[in-house]
Amino acid sequence: MNGAFRPQRVTGQQRYAIEIADRLVRAGAEEVRPGRFWGGSAVRTWIWSLFVLPGRTWRSVLVSLTARAPVLHPRQVLAVHDLFVLTNPEWYSTSYIRSHVPMLRLQLRSAAAVVAVSQPVADQLAASARTGPVTLAPNAPSELFLNVEQVDGVIERLGLEPGSFLLAIGSHDPRKNLARLAASWSAVPEEVRLACPLAIVGGGAAIYAQGEIAWPSGTIITGYVGDEELARLYEAARAVVFVSLAEGFGLPIVEAAAAGVERFVLSDIDVFHWIAGEGAVYVDPTSEAAMSEALTAAVRQQAWPTARIDVRRFAWERSASAVMEAARRVSEE
Secondary structure (H helix, E strand, C coil): CECCCCCCCCCHHHHHHHHHHHHHHHCCCCCECCCCCHHHCHHHHHHHHHHHHHHHHCCCCEEECCCCCCCCCCCEEEEECCCHHHHCHHHECHHHHHHHHHHHHHHHHHCCEEEECCHHHHHHHHHCCCCCCEEECCCCCCHHHHCCCCCCCHHHHCCCCCCCCEEEECCCCHHHCHHHHHHHHHCCCHHHHHHCCEEEECCCCCCECCCCCCCCCCEEEEECCCHHHHHHHHHHCCEEEECCCCCCCCHHHHHHHHCCCCCEEEECCHHHHHHHCCCCEEECCCCHHHHHHHHHHHHHCCCCCCCCCCHHHCCHHHHHHHHHHHHHHHHHC
């Protein structure tokens, strides 16, 4: 196991890596982590991943579950969360593009096996120059979202009331579409916004192209929150809003559904349909008018689908088993 993800703050890729890696280690895999010096900064961890880790694991099957992976390794099983740095470089900073575009291309070319986190990503990989089979091992809800514990004060601290707010999850990554969401929310009548505010959960990162967002009244910016607080926010929300322009998976959808959310406003994109089926209201993520209408309906709880998202389709145990099987195939080649 490539443990380069361990020093990072936990977001989508790191959650995936933690859940899969912990299960594979319990099944007998050995995890190699950067020491205190190498793990002390993002730059040093990258150097360790690219140059130290391959030398230590050259004769082994190496499973890498995030982008922090060697570009050259003869027996690497590589998890691919998305291909956006290749397909939509405008979403990233210039320095990130210069470093990560060539790295991802080399990783895909040299990997002995590739794991995709969703069927649409698997389809993209199959349609690309990548040859060989692609293993499907999706994200899943973690246990704490399936059994939400009460976290004292998180709702009150943010000035929210259970059942009387909408919840949107997203970093400042441009593909999360927060600027358009802000404009759409601005078009909702102020009395509606104040009666049921929109809470925005997520942080920023230097890798993304930055831009200022003008949020209207009736918006609460929480910043990054831990998993326990996030689970409580899911459980207490009237609806969850996720209007990204593109996603490799969409972990907040399955987390929220596991925590009991029944109303979703989602982008009309393939991967969200693959996850949610008929259990959501879908909107054109480029249409502010469509989003405003859906947000107003979410507040007023109007015209909502009766179908529910089946989170039983997604389980970390099954995904870990799929990754392990891919590693076994590589070991036998």
